[in-house]
Amino acid sequence: MTLTLSDEARQYIGAFDEVTGVAPVDCLVDEDRAVFLIPAGEMGAAIGPNGQTVDAVEAELGMRVDLVENADEPAAFVANCLAPAAVRNVTLSTQGGSTVAYVEVAQADRGVAIGADGESIETARRLAARHFDIDDVQLA
Structure with a gap:
């Protein structure tokens, strides 16, 4: 890429x-x-x-x-994008040619993962798309 x-x-x-x-x-x-x-x-x-x-x-x-x-693996990369939120797990799912990263975050860190006005999760989406062709990042 x-x-x-x-x-x-x-x-x-x-x-x-x-x-x-x-x-x-x-x-x-x-x-x-x-x-x-x-x-x-x-x-x-x-x-x-x-x-x-x-x-x-x-x-x-x-x-x-x-x-x-940066990280070599997509799941680790997405977790790094959402730091300092405590990410428990990242699951990648591909359906219909679209790849989505579902991220499990500690309930106390959901706000951190989302960020002010969605800034943190939007950054994760943009970087994941640029580096791993991940179409979306969603909190599970």
Whole structure:
């Protein structure tokens, strides 16, 4: 699958890499935030001690920055997209050529998984579609 990045996303990835030393795999840009997909195992370096590195990126870009850790398996990837919600299980179901990820989340973390105005689950949907051809992400 070929990933197409906008010029703006490429610029943000370059700025992120310059500040953190971590080269994101992908970047989603919204009006007031950027979501970076961080290579597996590099989340600590991307965040920095006490969040200082990600704070520096936010200051550089002038917007909120959210980070998602990449994964090789679709279920793990979807779970990472919904962090810090406690994901119990992810089940992938394909019917009629459409793939849906059904996510079981602790009841106390449903709000975290959905996010303000549905922001977190929508980010999970967009990233899952871009990286694993998953058509929808739903809380079970």
